[in-house]
Amino acid sequence: MNSRVFKSKNGIELIVKNRKSAVFFEILGHGHYQAVLEFTSLKFENFITHLEDISNKAWDNFTPKEADSFGSDYYEYYDKEFDNNGYLTIRDDWIFIERPSLDSPRFYKFNKRKMESFLCDLKK
Template identity: 50%
Template sequence: MKTKVFICSNGKELIVKHRKSAVIFEMNQNQINNKYNVTYNFELKNFVELFNYIKMISNEAWTNLSPKEAYSLGADYNEYYDKEFDNNGYLRIH
């Protein structure tokens, strides 16, 4: 599994991992006080780097990728199941 770390403006680390057919976002557990609601704020330059990296690894992970805006609870990847908490989680990148 390949890993790249992105550091946001307040020093928090967003860990992005990928392998065939999977892109995984993780938080640095040592930096997070509340695992239920985490926000990463990036400077524009770093956000563009993160965005381009996500596009690149997504195309490696899946063939014929057709990205769509995840703007509702029914959209893929707006909502996901979290095994650790046995509950649904939500991801929003904007």
């Protein structure tokens, strides 16, 4: 699995991992359910570019587009491994994430359709 770290203004390091058919957000050593990540404009642009690159490698015919169903809306996702939901919100240059479990550093797991809508909103 490939990974890259993006450090926020408040010192939290977001680890973006990817493999075929999935992209993960993880934060090591963060003992809370929620994290707020604020980035400089340049780091946020690098973050978006990286997500585009890895998404195009992870999925065939990847095209950012607006959410048109609950299954494509990235705001909430169900993590069956932890039998709980995770949440994700974006505003300007910051991201708010709530993970499904404290038992793992994983904050969010994207499928193709959720990443398509997430990138569509990031690029607005």
